[in-house]
Amino acid sequence: MTQDSREKRLDSVLNMNRRSFMKTAAAGAATTAVAGMVELKTAKEAKAFAYEPYPRDDQLTTVVTSCAHNCGSRHMLVAHKQGDVIVRLSTDDGRFQKNGAFGKDTDEEPQLRACLRGRSYRSRLYSPERLLYPMMRVGERGEGKFKRVSWDEALNFVASKMLAIKQQYGPQALLDQSYAGASYGVLHKSDQIEGLLGRFLGMFGCRTNSWSVPSYQGTTTSSRWTYGTIEDGNEDDAFAHSKLIIMWGWNPAYTFHGGNTFYYMRKAKQNGCKFVVIDPQYTDSASAYDAWWIPINPNTDAAMMAGMAHYIFDNNLHDQEFIDKFTQGMDEGTMPEWAKNSPNGTENFKDYILGKYDGTPKTPEWAAEVCGVSAEDIKKLAHMYATTKPAALKASWAPGRNAYGEQYNRMAAALQAMTGNIGILGGCAEGVGKGWHAEAVAYPYDQYANVWYASIKSDRWAHIVLNYPNVSREEAGLWPRNDQLDGVVPNIRGIFWQGSDWFNQLTNINKEIQAIKKLDLVVCMDSTITPSGLFADVLLPVATHFERHDAALPWYKGHYYIHRPKVIEPLGESRTDMQIFTELAYRIGDLNPQGYGMFGKTYNPKANRDYWINPDPVDESYLSDWWHNKVMHHQHVDMSWEEFKQRGVYKFTFDKPHVAFREQIENGKPFQTASGKIEILSSELAKISDWKRTRYGYHVPSIPKWIEPWEWLNSPKTKDFPYHMISPHPRWRTHSIFHNIPWLRETYEQEITINAADARKLDIKNGDIVEAWNDRGKVVMPAYVTERCMPGVVVLHEGAWLDVDENGVDRSGNPDFLTLDEPSPAGAFAYNTVLCNIKKSDLTHRPGWDKLATARSHVFRRDL
Known part of the structure; x- marks a missing residue:
């Protein structure tokens, strides 16, 4: 073929219409390669696709369910399945509730639309890291070498180890590290306080609990x-009535505090509300609401609030009538008589x-x-807040995740009270922010x-393990008891992780790595192989919320229930949490019938031993009883269980909109405090004389105060760590959950944000690999250079799955290699009290498990 004829042939191929090309190309006709060209011969019309066509909606079964994680909402997911495979996920479109129709979306019944994390869940359900079979460790802890075993072998091993540990070390030797990360529902519930693991270990008679919640302990205590x-907390629709919203350390574009927060705040914006953001970085929320951004040095929020309080008092802008009627300890006139003789409570806030008191x-x-x-900005904000009614100071959790974080939340409450913005529509008393709350317990608790x-x-468990028995009760943060175990520091010999990745999420990870090697038993129960799982002795595969029957509750806000049927059968050999604990209780009874013969039946009274094989009728019975006896009876719900x-x-x-403390302010109902008032002076703290015999361990002032943190930008430590x-x-994870989802990681990278100056x-540019380090650890990740972060501050989102080299350096950018596990008195985790140094690096960066050639899943699939 000549060059001219080849060009004519090429032109005819490139210019043929699409229909002719598809007929020709898809038929699989014989082709001949000549001089770098592909010659096409006469073809028949295509009769088949090269891949299975995507099924149409009318070929799929549609099932309503929800997310199950601690993301701040738990929205609706709608699973579209073919056979026993979920092929697509959608979300609420208005048609499913009573009197619903496609497109229905009202202020009273807003759609419960899932976020990008929930919509990606199919990738997590069928991920390479999905844990499908019981596994047992064959290498060193953390090495990630496991072999597949039977459920019999795994459960008998755990049961025998539990009995041996309790007999040798006593009732405190097993640590409960459950949390609501991967298993949260009415029936199948992992939770520190009222979860399945806590009940199981408590009934077994060997349990050390963790009382401080990483997300917000300083806030809950406050x-x-x-x-x-x-x-x-108010329900989110109350935000629509605010004239000023101060988002203090709050970025609702990334972290929800209710299902439809953004929607109602948009309504506030349309109604003329002004927005202010106090944050070291300019967030997407600040951009979305055209907010006044006030950058602030981390860990100094209580000091700025104190400056605002001074301006308000000094200019007589406070609501004295509200103060006199509803507060204790705001000023001298609201001090109780008993405070004159209290060991810790003679000061008032004003x-x-x-x-x-201190001359300052x-x-x-x-x-x-x-x-x-600047002082001028502090005055301007204080004046805006005191003179704009109603105004919502939303004191979010992040600034409380600091050394002495409880003082920030207490200072915010003082500002909310002194301006009279509590208990009124459009105001805000939020610290924790819990609004309307549904009764959660389905089974006999x-x-x-x-x-x-x-x-x-x-965050003290590793310190206790490494230093036992030379640990004081205040170092451990021991909760007082009224028996012979009061003040007895536990000798922790085993850990249960259920629905949690705490090893990846707690502070000072290198210290945890040292401590985990000293334990006798580490059990990880999860649906996904996590960084915590790498350090376990036994991996127990847990069915996801798509693979078991349950009901979903709203998170701390939202007024709805969502039914969670078993959408598909459990993958592999996975079982529900309830099945595992029930059978494990029976196994312990088999090994020690004299002491635990009735353990299985007592733990799960509706079930027999065949619950392991068929849990569905028992789960249905528990959930039906919960709906009829608690939801319908106590909350006057008129929808039957079958209709639900x-x-x-x-x-x-x-x-009317749910407003926290409306009854107290409008109708004189007492607050749930000892005084019946808003306690700016805490009755509890004011009366403490021996701090070592409290769970706090160390002195806490009885009124809100600014306390200098152990690390901050005015610290001498900045000489080495500036x-x-x-x-x-992050927006693309819920803590560490979803970190291994390729769809999300393609959109958001784990980077360290650095101010351009x-x-x-x-000499760092966008995309450069850098290392950040201090005297606790070192992490490696790419740099993101921007003006949206204040100078002197770097931002590294929490939750990245750790990937540690032989020198203890994390190659994936997990900030908790740099955090300190120092005890903050009220239990606040000091995630944001971190000084470090940074520089360009030649160290290896590994961007995440999902981006490795074969993922990390190959470690768990080989035959050992």
Whole structure:
């Protein structure tokens, strides 16, 4: 063929119409390669696709369910399945609830639309890291070498080890590290306080509990001191009535505090609400609401709030009538008589702010030197907040995840109270932010609901293991008891992880790696192989929420229930949490019938031994009883259980927006505190004389105060570690969950955010591999250079799956290799109290398990 004829042939191929080309190309006609060209011969019309066509909706079965994680919402997922395979996930479109129709979406019954994480769940369900069979370790802890074993072998091993550990080391030797990460529902529930594991170990008679919650312990402690409850949140529709919303450390574009937060805040914006963001970085939420961004030095929020309080008092902008009627300890006139003789409670908040006690008035100028915000901006914000009614100061959890984080939340509560913005529509008392709350317990929890024989601060377990028996009760954060175990520091010999990846999420991971090697038993129960699982002795595969029957509750906000049927059969040999604990209880009874003969039946009274084979009728019975006896009876729900299962969702409507403490302010109902008032002076703290005999361990001031953290930008430590690292929640993970999802990782990379001026000094450009380090560890990741982060601060999102080299360096950028496990008195985790240094690096960076050539799953699939 000549060059001219080849060009004509090429032209005819390139210009043939699409229909002719598809007929020709798909038929699989014989082709001949000549001079680099492919010659096409006459073809028949295509009769088949090269791959299975994507099924149409009318070929699929549609099932309503929900997410199951601690993301802040638990929205609806709609599974579209063919046979026993989920081929697509969609979300709420309005048609499923009672009187629903396609497109229905109202203020009273908004659609419960899933976020990008939930919509990606099919990739997690069928991921290469899915744990399908019981596995037992054959290599060193952390090496990731396991062999597949039978359920008999795995459960008998765990049962025998539990009995041996309890006999040798006593009732405190097994540590419960469950959490609501991967197993949260009405029936199948992993939770520190009222979960399946806690009940199981409590009934077994060997359990050390963890009382501090990593996300918000400083906040929950503060809310209970101040209001007597953590139910201090409005439902999100109340935001639509605010005239000013101050988002303090809050980025609702990334982290939800309710199912439809963004929707109602958009309504507030349309109604003329002004927005302010106080945060070291300019967030997507600040951009979305055109907010006034006030960058602040990390860990100095309480100082800035104190400066605002001084301006409000000094200019007589406080609501004295509200203060006199509803607060204790705000000023001298609200001090109780007993405080005069209390060991820790003679100070009032106003006189502290004005400098009466220490000679230092907490003026805006004083605060500016601490927090890096100009005095003029502090005054301007204080004036806006005190004079705009109603105004919502939303004090989010992130600034409380600091050393002495409880003081930030208590200071915020003082501002909310002194301006009279509590208990009114459009105002806000939120610390924890829990709104309307549904009763969650489906199965008999009254007995052994939360039995423990020691309760420690969660981030202290490694310190206890490494230093036992030379550990004081205050170092451990021991909760007091009224028996012979009071003050007895536990000798921890085993750990159970259920629905949690705590090894990857707690502070000072290198210290945890040292401690885990000293234990006798580590059990990991999860649906996915996680970083924690790498360090386990036994991996037990747990069915996901698509593979078991349950019901979903809203998170801390939202008024709805979602039915969770068994959408597909459990993959591999996975079992539900309830099945595993029930059978394990029976196995312990088999090994020790004299002591535990009735353990299995007592743990799961509706079930027999065949629950292991067929749990469905028992689960149905528990859930049906819960719906009829608790939901319908106590909450006056008129939808039957059968109709609920058919529709998939029940949405509540309220006569008026739910506002925390409305009854107290409007009708005089007492607050749930000792005084019946908002306790700016805490009755509990004011009366403590021996701090070592409390769970706090160390002195906590009875009124809100600024306390200098152990690491911050004004610290002498900045000579060696000049950058303050914060580790907020990412949009593309829920803590560490979803980190291995390729769809999400293609969109968001684990990077360290650096201010452009700092990067210029360090000769760092976008995409450069850098290392960040301090005296606790070192991490490697790419750099993201921007003006959206204040100078001196770096941002590294939490939750990246660790990948440790032989020198203890994390190659995937997990910030908890740099965090400190120092005890903050009220239990606040100091995730954001971190100084570090950074530089360009030649160290190896491994971007994530999903991006390796074969993923890490090959470690768990080989025949050993």
